[in-house]
Amino acid sequence: MKILSSESYQHIRTWMYRNARPLELALWQYSFENGSKDNVISILTFYQNEDGGFGHSLEADNWNPDSTPYTTLYAINILRLIGFNELSHPIYQGILRFLESGVHLAEYGWLFSIPSNNEYPHAPWWTYNIEANKTESIGITAELAAFILKNCDHNSELYNKALSIAKYICEKLKIQSNFGDLGINGYCVLLDVIKTEEYKAEIDYDYLHATVKDLVYKSIERDVSRWAVYGVRPSNYITAPESMFYKENEDIVETELDYLIDTIPENNVWGITWTWFDNTPQYAKEFTISENWWKAYKAIEKGSFLRNFGRIACPA
Structure with a gap:
C-alpha cells in the first residue's frame, strides 16, 4: 500500500502557508493541525x-x-x-x-x-x-x-x-x-x-x-488516464471507508489513493483539472488567482481523503 511520505506532506503544508488565502489556511489548520x-x-x-x-x-x-x-x-x-x-x-x-x-x-x-x-x-x-x-x-x-x-x-x-x-x-x-x-x-x-x-x-x-x-x-470514470483532464473520481462521492458507496467501488477508490500519491508535484500541491475555457482570455488574471485558491481548497480535500484511508505517513 502506497503512503504519502512525511516529506511530501510537509511540502504540501509549506505550500499552504505560502499561498493559501486566509480561509483555506484556517481550514487546513482545523483539518490537520487542531486549529x-x-x-x-x-x-x-x-x-x-x-x-x-x-x-x-x-x-x-x-x-x-x-x-x-x-x-x-x-x-x-x-x-x-x-x-x-x-x-x-x-x-x-x-x-x-x-x-x-x-x-x-x-x-x-x-x-x-x-x-x-x-x-x-x-x-x-x-x-x-x-x-x-x-x-x-x-x-x-x-x-x-x-x-x-x-x-x-x-x-x-x-x-x-x-x-x-x-x-x-x-x-x-x-x-x-x-x-x-x-x-x-x-x-x-x-x-x-x-x-x-x-x-x-x-x-x-x-x-x-x-x-x-x-x-x-x-x-465514476474508471479510465485513470482521463483523470488528468477531467472525469468523475470516486472521491467525488466517497471520502471515507464509512461511505455507503465504498464497498461496490473499493478497488477504484484504492486506485485513486495511489494515483494521488503518485501525482503529487514536488514542492507543490496538486493542480486543478479545469480552466475557464472560453472565458480565460477575458479574465486571464482572475483565473490565475482563482486557480491558486482552488489548489489550496483541493489540497485540503485530497489530504483529508488520504488521511481518512490511512495513507499519510505523519498527519498532524
Whole structure:
C-alpha cells in the first residue's frame, strides 16, 4: 500500500502557508493541525452579505459579490466540514433568512446560475442560462433541501417547502437521465438525510437508495488516464471507508489513493483539472488567482481523503 511520505506532506503544508488565502489556511489548520473552528467561522463571515447569503468569490470560479444559492451552499458545506451545527449562531441565522426569502428560487428549485453573475469574472458554467438551470440546479436544490430537512423546525414554512422540493426532485429520478454536474452528489447528500423512518411515507427511500448507488457506480470514470483532464473520481462521492458507496467501488477508490500519491508535484500541491475555457482570455488574471485558491481548497480535500484511508505517513 502506497503512503504519502512525511516529506511530501510537509511540502504540501509549506505550500499552504505560502499561498493559501486566509480561509483555506484556517481550514487546513482545523483539518490537520487542531486549529480553531472559530477562526474558520470568523473568516467565513467576511463573505456573507446583509441578506444572509454568500458571495464575494467564496466559490473561486464565480467572482459575483451578490448572494447566490450555490455560494451559500458552499458556505454551508464549509460549516459542515468543521462540524459546526449551532443554528442559533448569526452565520446560520443569516443563511436561513436568505433561504426563507425565496430569492433565486424557481418552481423546480434553487437556481444554479443567477443573472448578476454575468457582470463579474466567472467560469463559463456560471453564465446565467435559464435552460441550463433546469438541469444544473438539481444538485444545489437537493443539498439545500437536505440541509433544511435536517436542521429546521418541521412546522416551519421553509421545512415544508424543502420537503415538497425534495419529493419533486426524487420523482425526477424516475423520468430523467441527465442530472447535471452536481446532481448525483446532491442526491447522495439528500439520501443520507432522508434515511430515517420519518420520511418513509413521503419518499420511496429504497428506490432512491438503489438508483443513486447505481448512478454513483456508473458515473465514476474508471479510465485513470482521463483523470488528468477531467472525469468523475470516486472521491467525488466517497471520502471515507464509512461511505455507503465504498464497498461496490473499493478497488477504484484504492486506485485513486495511489494515483494521488503518485501525482503529487514536488514542492507543490496538486493542480486543478479545469480552466475557464472560453472565458480565460477575458479574465486571464482572475483565473490565475482563482486557480491558486482552488489548489489550496483541493489540497485540503485530497489530504483529508488520504488521511481518512490511512495513507499519510505523519498527519498532524
